[in-house]
Amino acid sequence: MTTFIFDVLKDLQSNNENLSELTFVLPSKRAGLFLKHQLTKVTKQTIFSPHIISIEEFVEDLSELKSISNTELLFEFYTAYIKLTKKSEADTFESFSKWAQILLQDFNEIDRYLIPQKNIFDYLSAIQDLNHWSLENDKTEFVKNYLSFWNKLHNYYTQFTEQLINKKIGYQGLIYREAVNNLESYIQFNTERQHVFLGFNALNTSEETIIQELLKNDLAKIYWDIDAVFINNQKHDAALFTRQHKNNWTFFKDNSFNWITTNYSKEKNISVFGIPKNIGQAKYIGTLLNNLQKDNQSLQNTAVVLGDENLLVPVLNSLPSGIEALNVTMGFPLKSIPIASLFESLFHLHKTPSNTFYFKDVINIISHQLIRPLFNIEGIDFATKIIETIDANNLVYLTAERLKLLANNSEDLIDLLFSNWSQSVREALENCSQLILRIKNYLDDEKDSNLLSLEYLFRFNELFNEVFRLNTEYHHIKDISTLYSVFKELLSSETLDFQGEPLQGLQIMGMLESRVLDFETVIISSVNEGILPSGKTNNSFIPFDVKIENNLPTYKEKDAVYTYHFYRLLQRAKNVYILYNTEADILTGGEKSRFIAQLELEGVHQINHQIIAPHVPVIQTSLNVVKKTNSILAELKEVAHKGFSPSSLTNYIRNPIDFYYQKILKIKEHTNVEETVAANTLGTVVHNTLEDFYKPLVGTLISVEIIKNLKTDIAKTVTRHFTDVYKEGDVTRGKNLIIFEIAKRYVSNFLDLEIKELKAGNQIKIMAIEANNNVVIEIPELDFPVTITGKVDRVDEFNGVIRIIDYKTGSVEQSHVEIIDWESMTTDYSKYSKSFQVLTYVYMMFKSNQIQLPVEAGIISFKNLGKGFLKFSKKDKAGAYAKKDTLITQETLDNFYKELKQLVLEICNSDIPFTEKET
Template identity: 45%
Template sequence: MLSFLEETIQTIQNEHEDISQCILILPSKRAGGFFKELLRKRSKKTIFAPTILSIEEFIEQLSSLKIIRPDDLLIKSYQAYLATEGISNKDKFEEYISWSNALLNDFSEMDRYRVDPKQFFSYLSSLKTLEKWGVADKQTTLITNYLAFWNHLYEFYTQLNDLLLKEQVGYQGMVYRKAADDIEHYITHNGHKEHIFVGFNALNTSEKHIIQELLETGNTRIFWDIDRHFFEDEQHSASYFIRQHLQEWKYYQNNPLPSISSNFSENKQINIVEAPNNSAQVKYLGALLSSYSEEKLRNTAIVLADEALLLPVLYSLPSNVDQANVTMGRALNGFSSTLFFESLLKFHTNPGNSYYYKSVLKLLSHPLSQNLLVAPQSIVSKIASENHTYVTPIRLIEMGGAENEEILKLLFSNWENKAQRVLDVCDRLLQHLLTAPEEDAIEGLVWKKLEEVFHHISVLSQSYPYLREVNSVCQLFTTLLSTISLDFEGDAYSGLQIMGVLETRGIDFENIIMLSVNEGVLPAGKSNASFITYDLKKQFQLPLYTEKDAVYTYHFYRLLHRAKDITLVYNSFSKGLNSGEKSRYLLQLEIERLPNHDLDFKTVSSPVSILKKNPREITKTPAILERLEEIASKYFSPSSLTSYIRNPIDFYYQRILKINEAEDVEETVGYSTLGNIVHDALENLYLPFVGSFLETDKLKSLRSKVDKEVESQFKAHYGRGDYTRGKNLIIFEVAKRY
């Protein structure tokens, strides 16, 4: 069976002797790459390749604008925000970042769908005013400023667009709107060229306008990938968009409808697998792949509905997988190293002369500290043994020794709230990591990506005054972590393919393994990260969550059109946001089962090994008996006798081997510590009277020694813990009164 792209290439080659003059537009760069590779394999002689573009590349050409980077957009939009005169009491940059992404996404969506901005923002402002209607007879300053913000959003929007146009860049929606506005100019100069659109489904208003205008030239074709089974079912959302295009577009009123394939009803083996957790999903995948031949692996795609599973999947690939290509990125916020740098930046947002021990331990206990420091656990132990609630940078450097001095100074010296100091320190830490022997190839790629991110923030901080403080750099870095992804390299067109759902657009595989086919993951469900209300979206014909669900429906079923061996795995574990419910698509496959579809249901579980319990015996050797006699010669405390009766093993570890529980910092003086302090203070005070007759005057003379003795015992038992304030000061005073 030919794939959709092969069918398209065959049709184009049959109709054209020379396709080098054609311009082909596909949904993604990945689909374009596969198209070019298949064209190369099918061409029997050397030919000039046609122009092959992703839709985003084509839109950039039409608009003469480049899509701006996410971090640059945040900076430029803040400039526009500051220049908006109607908005008073403007937020600081770090506050602006917390809400601006949602607003910028709304701007982009509004522009992609060519909504009249003036009318849109007027309507939105009126809605916000209605929300506050009747809140108070007299509006407070807070409400006045709130309404002023919404009343001047159009001014903010125009300021941003003007600023970006001057630099010939734009956010995605702005570039799409500009392309749609300029299509007539493009057709004037390029209308004679043949444009071929391949594999599209849901189109925004800008894309619809562009394609329909090109279709009217008579030199444009569009190849849809839809199956007859879905197209003829008017209730099925997999064909919702394509059916809408074919019914509504003027072009199809005068031209025949495209041919529609019938591949979904062919023979298919569909395995629906229930796994109790993500770990079981990944282990099942590894076991399944290990049974595949080399030939089968070359025609297999692993599709991750939940992209957070990418790293577990990569680490679980069996030895028979020689080649694997990852066509999806992984957001930087999902890596351990980025969490370390994020914690480090947050650590320094509140500078001081000493640091709270838990914040210090969070950094020193992070796995990346093992790459930066020599034996960081020894510093952790010293903090606990010396009972530091707060610890100074100087003391930390002393604890670490000469071999750790350079790194500890970088980590814990005061950064003086200077952004450039932050970025220099992070760069030096990354250089240290990159020059050390590489233990994990993936983490090595993360370090290089982080180096790029910090370098770019450094360039920005030198140009913009609101990026000169630690907190603003920290907020920008944290925001960017979810927008910047790490891309993996591999042979793009051979071997096992690992991809996200959107990366499968236009591409077919004989064998499909999809993980996390859960409701709330596929489809993703409702998202509230928008300032545009449901009513406003409906009024201006912006996409609702039902239409976004239909996009996922199409991608899911399109992937199954030509596949023969399909394995769909879902996570049945229910906790928090994860419902443990199988996706509606699995239920549809089950309920609407076609005659040629062989459905097989499996349940896998994590392997559980049952270990035989043997009673543990410890022989009383001469050394153990000697230790027991040593303890007995002093005393057996009630607690030690209780320990022996309750659990003799604990007694053995604690009293015989002297292995105690891990030390921890005692922020507040505990009962046992207070008891030891009082006990030892009383012992030292009364020791001089042993063997002598107690007299009233001598006992009265002890009062003057109590304060000094209790303080001495606090220093001995409470280490460097602070007992000069708070609850500990009260306990100190109580101890003196015993």
């Protein structure tokens, strides 16, 4: 396969051109590197290398202006803006940057296409004046300011461009305009210099003017790369610009048009694959490359072209291991580097000045992979210490002083991360630089394993140095919020360049990097509408019709640019693989590109179109089963000796595997910070408050007067217990204040219920509060003792009948404490767990001789206080008319004991494994 560059060099050689004396101008620097490489194939003797430059470099030389970054342009533009705007009316730099970006793009287009500036800005101002009721005498301040902005556009442009030219710097459009202005002088002083322009397609007016003037003065040659299939079809957008140049340039009326080729019509293997999701495309690219290697095809002349450059990282992670040489022309986006997340978190934390920091933000920062090692001092992990203290004390917000106390050997690191940021932007930037230095010193100790991290760190050090330089020169960043905006702007545009051999191995590139280059095998991803081509986007202050009137490019021309690049990749290729996303997506679209439909309809090539579905293995879901080994049985005996609680037994009924995790493996749930008071915390507070109230009344007949006196202490006692249980959590505002009031209301309502019962003539005697029980149950089948342990919330005597009462802050209905048949009690957790619990309490108290039968047992639900005491009952059948027996007798306990014994035997049976239940 011969390439376009090789054909151009051969043509020049056949015309006896001295290659060493030529100046080659190409669309990109990368194309120049390939041209230099091709020189060795057309020359058989040693020669001096010709001058090879990109069009941007050539125009920059012509203009005598230096191109600067987009971020620095914003700073320069803001300087011009505040000179022309009253201080009281001027936007902040942060607000300015949002609309100034768009205006800079418009300035760029106006200059590149040599549009008379005053005319178009006056035109835009007049349009806005008409649109906003200029005939009305009394305009609102908003309308006045709006129209004033449009009237000042030309002044902004003039002040801005003069300012740049005086500094010998500029943006692309201004550089092009100045290059055209200097063209005549350049021609006069370079009469012997021959230029060769090759591989161009869409030219702006400045480029057209420069090239045509050089052609007219016999100082240039130009080579186009267009196929006959495209240029002969008047409706084919791949040749839209080339046809215009061929038909409109006067030079081609008397000179030949080089070249129209016939490469596209040659036989090709074109396959189109529809693949769900972007990650699916990345994985399939790896599969394609692996298949090419298996077929013994060299990847030396293979290119992976990413329509969506966000696929770079997934594609790199999907490459087969056998690839030895690889060149990536796109830079690795800085926003994807791990250290970016650290500074994102820091700026997010400090952009709003505050003396306290949200605990999740603090944990996020100190747990970062590059920060956590810095807290490890003399073997003590202070990061863990801080996190554990936050959890243990329920700290939702922390101060820098509190953090210093927790990390007493890391005060300087706490200062870098959390202090001094609000004092000044300069201080914040110095903190960032010092932090980078601290991380570097740590990484230097293990340099061999951290070379990549050091490279990341160096790139971010450069980025902050650039921000520091810009702010030192322009002084536009006044606060951390603005600094954050500038940081994000740089982060989104800056990259870390890959180091590789650009002429060897597999090439991974974006669509624009493929200009002028030819490959035998091409894989193109993300060929979807909205990506290739990008579609109708108009990020501009200039309306569509005004663009058309002034010959400025619209979305149609931009689509035609991508059409050309897409088809040019196919021209000389032999094997083409086109991938698109089949899944509809609101942002990126799901429809396959019109390019694919066009390929299928034009009929030049046979297209192999397939929909690829990822291989999804059938994973048989199996329940977790743990066999009872000797060590587990030994641990079970220990648990049985210490005591099974009613909640642990019901936990086994609910799911045996949870019982195994909690009682055998001793795995506890991690205690997280409660931003909002949890249900169990509310329950604990209510239980503890009632314990305080009723503990002194044990053995006493309570009275209305006693209960009324208790009501006066509700607020004080609830507050104290919230402090004990909720630690340093705040219950003075938001949802927590509501829950705090609910806790007081629960206690108050319960006391009101007591008063109501007493006023109705009922006699209530408190017998026990939070009564601890620890009893051994007789199970002859086991050769070790089994203990049941638990704490009963309340035991009282109600009109001579003993009641065992369990408090529940959640909602409980009467049906939750009723059973029909005893066998279901240990199998159906959802229906009978509460009945099992209260009967366990009765059984324990009876066995420990604390009560005499018969008794009543049940639940008082604070969410269902209106139903009063919900008594356990045994029903003879289902239905509303079933007979209920609420008294717990010896027979009741005998029946319960059988089920309890059966449950404990199952838990301790070595032949019955802990088996997970389906949920």
